[in-house]
Amino acid sequence: MEVNVSIQGEAKFQAFIEEFASIDFETAKKELETQFLADEKANKFVLSADNSKDGQEHIKNYMGIAMSYDAQGTQLGGGKAYLDKGQEIARKDITIVFM
Numbered sequence: 001m002e003v004n005v006s007i008q009g010e011a012k013f014q015a016f017i018e019e020f021a022s023i024d025f026e027t028a029k030k031e032l033e034t035q036f037l038a039d040e041k042a043n044k045f046v047l048s049a050d051n052s053k054d055g056q057e058h059i060k061n062y063m064g065i066a067m068s069y070d071a072q073g074t075q076l077g078g079g080k081a082y083l084d085k086g087q088e089i090a091r092k093d094i095t096i097v098f099m
Contacts, residue, residue: 002091005033009098013045013060016098020058023051036094040066064096 007013007029017028032045047058068076071090 001089003033003037003094004091005029005036005094005096007032007096007098009062012098013062016045016058016060017047020052020054021047022053032096033094036064036066036096037092040064060098062096062098064094066095067093069093 013028013032014025017023017025021028023031028047031051035042035045043061043063045060045062047060049055049057052058068089069091070076070087073091074087076087076089
């Protein structure tokens, strides 16, 4: 499955990572993607204690949305569930907004 991630307010996320994280920004972005895909209803990035400079967990809130598409580019879950039967997700477009 192809995953495209777009981050709005990326400077705010980067400032959070620079202040609290012992990992680099690219690694943090990958962790953000992993956390979002694990729970698309989550609205916070959790920087684990083992990845923080001070050994404590830190949280940064965000708003996120994922749009799923089949192999033909048709949006799945777009309100017409009868069209979604048996189709596999080929692509997800994720937008995450830090405010």
